Amino acid sequence: MSESRTQIHSHMAPSVDEMGSAGGATSNLKTDEQSYQLSTLTVTSPSNHNGDTSQYKDKDFKASHGTPGHKTLLQSDALYQYILKTSVYPRESTYLKELRKITEGVSLSYMATPPDEVQFLMLLIQLLNAKNTMELGVYTGYSLLGTALALPDDGKIVAIDLDRNNYELGAPVIEKAGVAHKVDFREGLILPQLDKMLLNQENLGLFDFIFVDADKDNYLKYHERCLKLVKVEGVIAYDNTLWNGSLVAPEDAPYATYIHQYRPFVLELNKFLAADKRIAISQLSVGDGITLCRRIL
């Protein structure tokens, strides 16, 4: 089995470069949470994901199976670069590109949703004819801008994040793109913000689409609240549900600390969503894994 190796350094997350060579060194690793401390580690990415987990016991296996140095669980970086160059970058709006470039220069830039995933979300929003949407976890606003561009002119996005400073890096681009009137940014912790919204009957069943991309240990709490806020036949999308591929690795696999920390919560979420009769689901291996939940009850 051939492997590619990528060095990942704290505060030096690799970025996707559309002109760069295919393969390990120019890559973009999806992680979340501002508290994430990425120590220097070697990522070893098996190029052939055939379900064989025996490699995890290999002492030479330094880090994340299924973390091929980019925000996807594809077979290779080359394939990922192919998708970006062929289907994503040529159609990425100049504003999204500008915000992506700005974000690449910011610390924790790897937190941004990858461009292929945002392209998918934009199409989904249009397929749903979504008008009222919400985003939990904004960062600099790359997925927020994608949503705003995909919505009709009278569409709305409630966007919640505890950190206004990062949002303000993207806000001028959102303004320049002519979609700022759709964005209702609310600074604060997500849980109390959702609870406040639930007190107003008018918010119940209001939303056509909700994108959840924040603290994994709270996703189940968000789920109960979002199920009341999304309309029947509306969609909630949970990001990072494949959690860097760590879900199928042994507990002592050499992942970064934050991966270990949140892994049980993602496992619990996936199990819960699979059994939840109130929703129809599909877990997709786009980006770091995204689970679509359509409210059916």
Ligand SMILES: C[S@@+](CC[C@H](N)C(=O)[O-])C[C@H]1O[C@@H](n2cnc3c(N)ncnc32)[C@H](O)[C@@H]1O
């Ligand atoms: C992965 S980033 C979001 C990325 C964003 N969707 C994008 O495309 O750039 C996660 C964000 O969630 C925010 N966050 C994490 N936990 C939160 C909480 N409990 N309440 C509010 N915001 C939170 C962080 O401040 C961070 O900006």
